[in-house]
Amino acid sequence: MLGIYLDNVRKVSPLIHNITNYVTVNDVANALLACGGSPIMADEPDDAEEITALCSGLNINIGTLNSRTIDAMFRAGRKAQDLGHTLLLDPVGAGASTLRTRTAISLMKALKFDVIRGNASEIKTLVLGSGTTHGVDADKADSVNGSNLAFMVKFVKDFSRSSGAVIALTGAIDLVADSERCYVIRNGRAEMGRITGTGCQLSGLMTAFVAANPDNKLEAAAASVCAMGLAGEVGYSHLQPHEGNSTYRNRIIDAICNMTGEILDEGAKYEVL
């Protein structure tokens, strides 16, 4: 039962430092507030260390990285690690450019992340050290489906073992694994892919869930994935025929805002392999 991990976020109200892209940052902030967390953003290196020290989690998203923010990622990351904060990496576009691939891999070497969340192509890039991503969406060839499920479950467990992080590989089917167990999650809707930033929002949520449940990282990360997917289902049910992806964006965050642990327990669809 994963609802307790959401309830804990609302109890603890973790302050989460986000060094994230400017495309979806507003939605990340509102999604964090919706789940009961509290967001703060700071990406000037001279500011990021002190700000992260006030928080309990750091969400590093390389979506619109630049030389200044990369510096902030490393400095805030080291400080957060020294203080025992929750550390999450969202390697947006790893595999799509040398700078993104190199930055994501260098961050993994320099820091011990609690969770790494990305799409199939991004996660493969981190494992292989180079990638084939065409943009910020996963290649179809990389996606998890019925026929490669067992292979992919082993793949994320192995990566969790080698990296020491919980791995969240999200897509039509989501996998959240440590080295021993993998949550296979089937919440969500395909239409979420037509909204910018649902992955970024999930990374924000996941940081808050893990920060509020430090003794149950795997379950907390899985709970955040179920919560986001379920919000996608609930939000969709409230859409009118003339509404589209922009209103859907609002409806999903609204659904997170109104979600309780009980609702999450009833709606979460997963098995553990």
Add this chain to the structure above:
Amino acid sequence: MLGIYLDNVRKVSPLIHNITNYVTVNDVANALLACGGSPIMADEPDDAEEITALCSGLNINIGTLNSRTIDAMFRAGRKAQDLGHTLLLDPVGAGASTLRTRTAISLMKALKFDVIRGNASEIKTLVLGSGTTHGVDADKADSVNGSNLAFMVKFVKDFSRSSGAVIALTGAIDLVADSERCYVIRNGRAEMGRITGTGCQLSGLMTAFVAANPDNKLEAAAASVCAMGLAGEVGYSHLQPHEGNSTYRNRIIDAICNMTGEILDEGAKYEVL
């Protein structure tokens, strides 16, 4: 009666230059358009001076400051001051980091602001020269309430006297004061705190209100606080049970868009102490 100050914004349609954070900038722009103002953003030092020269007000918000934008704040600030434009400071996170505290205080030394708007912890930091803010939200210990109201009213009046600026200390109860009079405002709803950027939006509105009413700065600033709070009440009244903070954000800006001076006069809840 404060409605006239909103009516004047719609008549004058002041062009407002915003050097503000990238988290809430889109909402600041739409809130400014909703109240009848016109927004422009420019934060490259080489660009900011010329852009601010076209405007009648400058809104400086240090929410995601960096070395480049800090330079732009000072250069645009000096130019705006030389031209007699309305100058507002929103010291987001002052007290939370050395860079934010130092930047806010240096801006206050270098520039003569017409209005300073922040939460209780940020304003206290500016008065004391150092602070204890834990993030970008006010500490509960600092908030204005029934038992410390008289003390806090004197506090903001004193700060107005020493700084020469109208002081807007916003929270559950809002105080807007010059050295002689303090508007104590009780519009708004607690749920507004679960939306990112309502404070930033208010700073944008306030700059427009003061720029359109340069001979009545205190009243114009108070009117903008009442307008934002009233929009929070009106917007909330249109929320459906399944809606949450993301839709609420839209409803508040919508309510500003549909607000008239008459509606503001009817809904504003304040006393002057």
Add this chain to the structure above:
Amino acid sequence: MLGIYLDNVRKVSPLIHNITNYVTVNDVANALLACGGSPIMADEPDDAEEITALCSGLNINIGTLNSRTIDAMFRAGRKAQDLGHTLLLDPVGAGASTLRTRTAISLMKALKFDVIRGNASEIKTLVLGSGTTHGVDADKADSVNGSNLAFMVKFVKDFSRSSGAVIALTGAIDLVADSERCYVIRNGRAEMGRITGTGCQLSGLMTAFVAANPDNKLEAAAASVCAMGLAGEVGYSHLQPHEGNSTYRNRIIDAICNMTGEILDEGAKYEVL
């Protein structure tokens, strides 16, 4: 019949690289997803060349330009041009500051744009080499109306001839021209001017439409203008009395999301001069 050009966007799903301002970037991304395109943002010079190489179109918008992003615009622009990608320039605020005017004109000299889209004041600035824009909105004196229509049609055709680009001059009446033909488009509503970023969104859409229809650039650009204007009409029809510019923003993107080629054919209002 312009609907086919929208249908092609949905078939091809072009990946569009946007170097654009941080004010409206989220709406640009969602508008691109709504029309069937796929957005990616990257503005670090070291990243922008590789990212643009993955795409089929590059949308350069100078709305919050800075020295780093200007460098990225030139480098990504040259790479995109070498690869034969669709190149669009949105000269936001050209005429309002020296940096904006100079950057827009330098970009035009360095790169061969397929389309240039701006308001009347911005386009005039590019033609004259200097400008009189007061902010990011067009001066009223510059706008296209019944009495200067023939003059303005000749003006944009001449500019298309001299620049080699399709010219889209948008406002109450929109003109989209090559050197021979000019689409005069009367879709849209005045209320769209109270939403930040409808022009930026249109530039994103236009890049996708032209990228998906490389052999019919003029028609594709005109189709995107009709689509945006029609979405403004459809979105407005779904507004409730208490709703304003923030909800209207969502409704417009929703209407793009639900638009088909057939709907566009029925709703497009234009003549070719």
